Amino acid sequence: MSEYSFDKSVDMFTRATKVIPSGISGNKNPAFAVPGTFPYFAERGEGCKYWDVDGNEYIDYLLGYGPIVLGYNYKKIDEAADKQKKMGSAFNHPTERSVELAEKMVEIVPWADWAVFGRNGSDVTTYSIQIAREYTQKRKIIMAKGAYHGSHSWCTPGHGGLIDEDYRQVLSFTWNDATELEDLVKANEGDVAAIILTPYHHPAFADQVMPAPGFWADVRRICDENDIVLIADDVRAGFRLDIGGSGEYLGYKPDIACYCKAIANGYCMSSAVGRDKLKNAASKVFFTGTYYTSAIEIAAALATIEELQATNAIEHMMKMGTMLQEGLKAKAESHGLQVNITGPPTIPYMSFSNESNFRRSQLFSGEVAKRGAILHPHHNWFLSYSHKEADILKTLDIADECFGIVKKEFGS
Ligand code: PMP
Numbered sequence: 001m002s003e004y005s006f007d008k009s010v011d012m013f014t015r016a017t018k019v020i021p022s023g024i025s026g027n028k029n030p031a032f033a034v035p036g037t038f039p040y041f042a043e044r045g046e047g048c049k050y051w052d053v054d055g056n057e058y059i060d061y062l063l064g065y066g067p068i069v070l071g072y073n074y075k076k077i078d079e080a081a082d083k084q085k086k087m088g089s090a091f092n093h094p095t096e097r098s099v100e101l102a103e104k105m106v107e108i109v110p111w112a113d114w115a116v117f118g119r120n121g122s123d124v125t126t127y128s129i130q131i132a133r134e135y136t137q138k139r140k141i142i143m144a145k146g147a148y149h150g151s152h153s154w155c156t157p158g159h160g161g162l163i164d165e166d167y168r169q170v171l172s173f174t175w176n177d178a179t180e181l182e183d184l185v186k187a188n189e190g191d192v193a194a195i196i197l198t199p200y201h202h203p204a205f206a207d208q209v210m211p212a213p214g215f216w217a218d219v220r221r222i223c224d225e226n227d228i229v230l231i232a233d234d235v236r237a238g239f240r241l242d243i244g245g246s247g248e249y250l251g252y253k254p255d256i257a258c259y260c261k262a263i264a265n266g267y268c269m270s271s272a273v274g275r276d277k278l279k280n281a282a283s284k285v286f287f288t289g290t291y292y293t294s295a296i297e298i299a300a301a302l303a304t305i306e307e308l309q310a311t312n313a314i315e316h317m318m319k320m321g322t323m324l325q326e327g328l329k330a331k332a333e334s335h336g337l338q339v340n341i342t343g344p345p346t347i348p349y350m351s352f353s354n355e356s357n358f359r360r361s362q363l364f365s366g367e368v369a370k371r372g373a374i375l376h377p378h379h380n381w382f383l384s385y386s387h388k389e390a391d392i393l394k395t396l397d398i399a400d401e402c403f404g405i406v407k408k409e410f411g412s
Contacts, residue, residue, distance in 0.1 A: 004370040008053040009040035026151070027065070027204070027379070034377060037366030045072025047386035059373045059391050061324075061381035066261035069239055069317075070307055071386030077265045080303035084296045094293040101302050105273050108305065109245050111253045112273035114282065117301075118292055121235035121260035122150030124272040125196065127287050128256045129154070131274065132194035132229035135281035140192045142184060142228075144175040146203040149196060149233050175201040175209055178218035185226050195223055196231040199246030200343070205358070205378045207351055208343035216252035223255075229278065235260040235270070240317060240346040240382065243308055245273075249344075265307075267300035313385035314346065320392055321345030321383045327396040335403040336412060349380040352406070360406050367402040375399070 013030065017023035024030065030040050039052035050060050050072055060068070070077060084097065098117065105115035118124050129141050141154070149155040153166040171188065173180045185192055197219065201209040223230040232254035234246050239262035241249035247257070255278060260270035268291075274282060291297075308314065322345040332339040338353035352360040361377035368375050373395045375381060 004056045004372075005054055006036065006039055006052075006056075010036075012053055013040045032378065034362045034366040034369070038369050047071045047073070048384050048388075048391055057372055058369065059387075059395055061383070061395075062374045062376050062379070063382045063384055064266060065379070066236055066382050067264070067266045068382075068384055069262035070265045070304060070313065071384050072266070074265055074307075074386070076307055077267070077300050077303045081267060081296045081300045084299035087295070089294045089296040090291065091293070091295070095295040095298070097295045097298040097302060098293060101271075101298050104302060104305055105271055108243050108309075109257065109273050110248070111275060112257070113276040114279050115271055115273045116282065116287060117298060118260075118270040118272075118287070119268045119289060119297075120150075121233075121258065121270050122152045122155075123287075123289065123292075124258040124260065124270045125149045125231075125233055125235065126152045126154065127285060128229075128231045128258055128272050128274075129194050129196065130285045130287075131256065131272075131278055131282045132231065134284050135229060135278050136193045136227060138191050138193040139169045140171055140188050141169060142171045142173060142181065142192060142195045144197055144201060145172045146206065147172075147175070147196075147198055147201065147233075148204065149198075150235075176212040176215050178215055178222070181219065182222055185222055185228070189226075192226060192228050194229040194231050195219060196233055198233045198235075199237045199241065199250050199252075202236060202343065202347065202349075202380050207340050208347070208349050208380055210343075211250055216247075216250060220252060229256065230254040232257040234258060236380075237344075237347060238262060239305075239308060240314060241344055243305070243314060263304060264297055264301035265304045267297040267304075269297045269301045271301075308385075311385060316385055317346040317383040317387070318344075320387045320389070321348055323389070323392045324348060324383070324395065327392065328399055331396055331400045332403050334400075335407045337403055337407060338412075343380055346383045347380050348383075350375070354412065360410055363409060364399075364402050364406050367405050368398055371398040371401065373398050 013023050041053040043051050043053050051057050102115040106112050173184050200211055234257050237246045238259040245257050247253055256274040258272050263269050325341045325348050329341050340351045340353050343349050365375055365377035
């Protein structure tokens with residue numbers, strides 16, 4: 001094992017805390033991972049790997065928390081962005097790229113009739129609930145307990161700067177419990193504008209949960225019977241389960257779907273797509289931002305979607321992800337350790353079955369990082385098209401060694 005140190009990361013963090021509140025904000029703060037045994041600052045990336053500021057190399061399964069779906073520094077996407085850059089990006093008006101991308105989104109998502117573009121996931125989840133409120137003229141929003149829909153005040157899991165009113169119209173129910181959902185709708189009869197759900201449940205600090213058989217069908221029925229807009233928050237899973245949206249993979253059709261992360265392979269882009277019946281309401285909501293129409297990122301999104309289609313990247317990621325999931329389970333068992341492997345193969349997560357305090361996960365992830373791979377202890381992982389068999393095999397070798405360390409420290 002080559003010596004991994006995080007000295008520069010730690011020094012840079014100290015520097016950052018002097019001029020940036022908390023040094024690194026949100027879930028990229030070291031406290032969210034394993035302080036001291038995880039990198040804090042990145043330098044460059046290539047394919048499925050990146051290097052941190054200390055020069056340590058990693059096979060990456062976090063991929064910027066999802067956006068890098070093809071690979072870091074992916075030539076075709078950067079070329080498309082560069083081509084647009086030469087012509088200009090932030091104009092007084094949108095460019096033809098906006099129309100082309102909207103046409104592309106409507107083409108790939110079978111039930112969608114229109115598309116809009118923002119920059120971050122929260123832009124479009126918030127926009128979607130506004131459309132639902134405008135369309136239904138109702139107030140309440142229902143989400144699953146523990147789900148993440150962004151950093152805006154109606155849905156942030158954070159604490160600072162919030163007032164009770166921010167959450168007042170937002171209700172929640174237990175994922176997969178359609179009866180609880182229906183009861184909640186009944187208790188708020190005539191006042192529920194939208195149900196917003198991720199395709200499957202992927203909370204942080206917990207195992208992932210796939211939809212129970214019939215759950216999505218029940219949700220759809222409840223929405224139809226009560227004039228509620230069904231919003232699929234595909235910000236995290238979009239473009240990793242099915243090119244037509246995660247609903248195609250899991251068997252549901254929402255009224256609006258939100259995308260971000262993987263849509264432009266790391267260029268900051270998000271999109272909401274929706275049904276015709278909501279188009280008028282969508283046009284009434286004032287949806288704008290200085291950079292919403294900037295063309296470089298839109299060109300990158302177009303190129304990313306075309307490349308995902310041309311390469312069958314999702315199929316490849318499924319194969320690699322399955323290899324990783326099955327390999328990890330087998331390696332853990334060979335050490336007498338029980339692990340939970342949850343989520344779809346392209347967005348896997350692993351926890352240790354007999355603990356609730358993440359100490360095994362943190363030791364495991366820290367040791368894995370020191371050997372050259374990023375398997376986050378508290379957040380789901382991601383596969384990219386650039387992960388090849390050799391990367392998975394190397395990761396499994398690293399994991400094997402690190403399971404041994406966990407076994408030695410904790411016994412089982
Ligand atoms: N919804 C989901 C499911 C997400 O995973 C995220 C980001 N992690 C968001 C919404 C918010 O996206 P953003 O951070 O780009 O605003």
